[in-house]
Amino acid sequence: xxxxxxxxxxxxxxxxxxxxxDHATLKRHAFTILVIEDNPDxxxxxxxxxxHFNVIEAADxxxxxxxxxxxxxxxxxxxxxxxxxxxxxLCRIVKAEEATSHIPVLLLTALGAVEHQRAGVDCGxxxxxxxxxxxxxxxxKVSNILTARARYREMLLKGVSEPGDESRVVKNAFIEQAExxxxxxxxxxxxxVEDLGRALHMSRSTLYRKISSFTGVSPxxxxxxxxxxxxxxxxxxxxxxxxxxVA
Numbered sequence: 001x002x003x004x005x006x007x008x009x010x011x012x013x014x015x016x017x018x019x020x021x022d023h024a025t026l027k028r029h030a031f032t033i034l035v036i037e038d039n040p041d042x043x044x045x046x047x048x049x050x051x052h053f054n055v056i057e058a059a060d061x062x063x064x065x066x067x068x069x070x071x072x073x074x075x076x077x078x079x080x081x082x083x084x085x086x087x088x089x090l091c092r093i094v095k096a097e098e099a100t101s102h103i104p105v106l107l108l109t110a111l112g113a114v115e116h117q118r119a120g121v122d123c124g125x126x127x128x129x130x131x132x133x134x135x136x137x138x139x140x141k142v143s144n145i146l147t148a149r150a151r152y153r154e155m156l157l158k159g160v161s162e163p164g165d166e167s168r169v170v171k172n173a174f175i176e177q178a179e180x181x182x183x184x185x186x187x188x189x190x191x192x193v194e195d196l197g198r199a200l201h202m203s204r205s206t207l208y209r210k211i212s213s214f215t216g217v218s219p220x221x222x223x224x225x226x227x228x229x230x231x232x233x234x235x236x237x238x239x240x241x242x243x244x245x246v247a
Contacts, residue, residue, distance in 0.1 A: 030054060031146050034073040036064035036090065037108070038082045046077065049135040050142060061085030065093060068100055072209035075145060077138075080109035080116070088123045095124035099206045102172065102213065104145050108133070157215045157225075174200075175214055182226045193219045 033050055036058045037043045047055045056071060058064035062084045068076065076094065080087035091105045104126040109116060111130070120128040127141055156175060181199050185191035196219065197207040211219045 031074040031150075032056060032071060033075045033077060033142065034058065034064065034067055034071065036061065036076065036078040036082070036087070038079060042079075045135065046138070049139050053142070053146075061087065061090045064090055068094055068103070072100065072206070072213055073103060074149065074213060075142060076103055076105045077142070078105060078107055080107055080111060080120070088119050091120075091123040091125050098174070099202065099210060102174070102210070104149070106138075106141065106145070153214060153216050157217065172214070174210065178211065178222070179226055182223055183230060186227065186230060192223060196223065 032054045034056050035043055035046050035050075037046065038060050040059070043057050043059075047057065056067060056073065058067050060082050061078075064076070064078060065085065067073075076091075078087040078090055085093075087107050087109065091107065094100045094103055094105060105124065106127040106129065107120045107125045108129050108131060109120075117128055117130075126145065129138060129141070178196060178200060181196060182191070185195070193204065193207065197204050200207065202210070207219050211217070211222050215222055217225070
């Protein structure tokens with residue numbers, strides 16, 4: 001365990017090197033980062049460096065998994081060597097669950113050997129940093145991951161909302177499945193969030209967090225946008241139809 005790790009080797013960050021466009025992109029999205037680390041000083045060090053994000057904390061893998069399920073964060077930063085479940089196990093569980101598989105995981109460890117880095121890749125981790133690390137580099141990695149996520153979210157929402165744009169967006173399997181279910185029940189005006197959740201085998205709260213994580217809007221708004229896009233497409237294809245007929 002590295003709970004007693006000396007923090008002197010860690011380098012404090014200057015102002016993170018984030019471009020103005022990336023900064024503007026990140027400001028449009030209220031991202032939540034879960035930091036899982038058994039060393040309270042290191043947790044505080046990371047929290048301060050990520051001060052412009054919403055940061056929540058867990059002291060070990062077990063607590064971390066509970067918070068993942070409760071909050072569905074946009075990014076997980078986890079230590080590897082912790083009491084109970086280690087970071088590799090936690091990452092493997094997060095990536096195996098349908099409700100959490102989309103969450104990026106960045107692992108931190110004092111284990112620099114190639115086999116340990118390989119273990120991080122094998123468990124599905126999105127990135128990996130060896131301690132001691134430069135906080136500026138960590139913040140840069142986090143910003144890059146979340147900026148890419150924000151831009152994908154905006155493209156995805158545009159594809160869901162605007163006729164003709166959906167073919168240019170590579171959708172993930174979950175959003176594709178949700179969209180197809182809504183379109184399949186288009187004639188049922190009463191088909192709503194509860195029905196969508198049942199069809200996807202998800203609770204209302206999990207559905208809310210997962211759809212909002214991918215698109216930035218609530219499931220109610222997501223359903224409305226998919227329906228509206230399809231209505232616009234039908235009006236273009238069939239100009240003889242009235243708005244009331246396609247609503």
